Amino acid sequence: MFQILNLKGTVDFLKHAKWVSILSVVLMVASIVSLGVRGINWGLDFTGGTVVEIAYSEATSPSDVRNALEQQGIEGAVVQQFGSARDVLVRVPPKAGEGNALVSQVEAAAKSVGADSVIKRVEFVGPQVGQELTEQGGLAVIAAIICILMYVAFRFEWRLAVGSVAALVHDVLLTLGLFSFLQLEFDLTVLAAVLAVVGYSLNDTIVVFDRVRENFIKMRKGSPEHIVNTSVTQTMSRTIITTGTTLFVVVSLFMLGGSMIHGFATALLMGIAVGTYSSIYVASYTSIRLGITKEHMMPVVVDKEGADQDPLMP
Numbered sequence: 001m002f003q004i005l006n007l008k009g010t011v012d013f014l015k016h017a018k019w020v021s022i023l024s025v026v027l028m029v030a031s032i033v034s035l036g037v038r039g040i041n042w043g044l045d046f047t048g049g050t051v052v053e054i055a056y057s058e059a060t061s062p063s064d065v066r067n068a069l070e071q072q073g074i075e076g077a078v079v080q081q082f083g084s085a086r087d088v089l090v091r092v093p094p095k096a097g098e099g100n101a102l103v104s105q106v107e108a109a110a111k112s113v114g115a116d117s118v119i120k121r122v123e124f125v126g127p128q129v130g131q132e133l134t135e136q137g138g139l140a141v142i143a144a145i146i147c148i149l150m151y152v153a154f155r156f157e158w159r160l161a162v163g164s165v166a167a168l169v170h171d172v173l174l175t176l177g178l179f180s181f182l183q184l185e186f187d188l189t190v191l192a193a194v195l196a197v198v199g200y201s202l203n204d205t206i207v208v209f210d211r212v213r214e215n216f217i218k219m220r221k222g223s224p225e226h227i228v229n230t231s232v233t234q235t236m237s238r239t240i241i242t243t244g245t246t247l248f249v250v251v252s253l254f255m256l257g258g259s260m261i262h263g264f265a266t267a268l269l270m271g272i273a274v275g276t277y278s279s280i281y282v283a284s285y286t287s288i289r290l291g292i293t294k295e296h297m298m299p300v301v302v303d304k305e306g307a308d309q310d311p312l313m314p
Helices: 015-038 061-072 099-112 128-156 160-181 186-217 224-256 259-289
Strands: 047-056 078-082 086-093 118-125
Touching: 015 160, 015 224, 015 259, 047 099, 061 078, 061 086, 061 099, 086 099, 099 118, 128 160, 128 186, 160 186, 160 259, 186 224, 186 259, 224 259
Parallel strands: none
Antiparallel strands: 047 086, 047 118, 078 086
């Protein structure tokens, strides 16, 4: 069915691995610099603040509501359409005020845009809750990476484990760097997307590494680079199909999903893009640079006396 995706022969993917790895290092350094200088534009889920949902009888422009809020002295508010063109979601940072006085100001601004406006929902997120979410979100990512390192080291080999974790750190760091550079709002949905990127990248890496281990055992001749190239070539049709179908859904969410999940879709797009090539040019190449060989992948055979015997020895 998918014969058109089958590659003939072995493609030398690692031919340009050195230069691609240098590019990845440059992008990672740039992401770290951006995170240190510009920081992350944390959403109200992490910083705290007030969320007010306003309903109108007719379609309303978010820019009109934003101008009305500024006239009421509310600065830095994020105004988005919510669900339909008649519903508007206002996110007010804690520095702009809080409590009933703030809600009254928002209500007055809403009435100035449309006299029939109705306040449907008011939520307040305290800064202490936001700080806890920030810490727990970071710990969730770190815990996931540590558990993955332990699993891959037990399931395969520690050099492959280091390569897979290097790819995960690469994917997460570049995704965070994109949000930092563009100053896109980072909320809980984006954090969920980052964790999804970790799982997606790991899944692709595990598929490649499983074929690498299999070919290390089956192919008696050939350098580690040749075996990795063969393994990546054999799994490329699966990668193209999986990535293509996933991108179809994510691009649809990005284009048609609305502003509420725009950050979620952006994080997934970035994560899928860098995660696909990091399985080859970060995970596999790192394992090769660490000196992975056929002997590391061969199972240990125990003779009748209980002594370990090299499986490559006659």
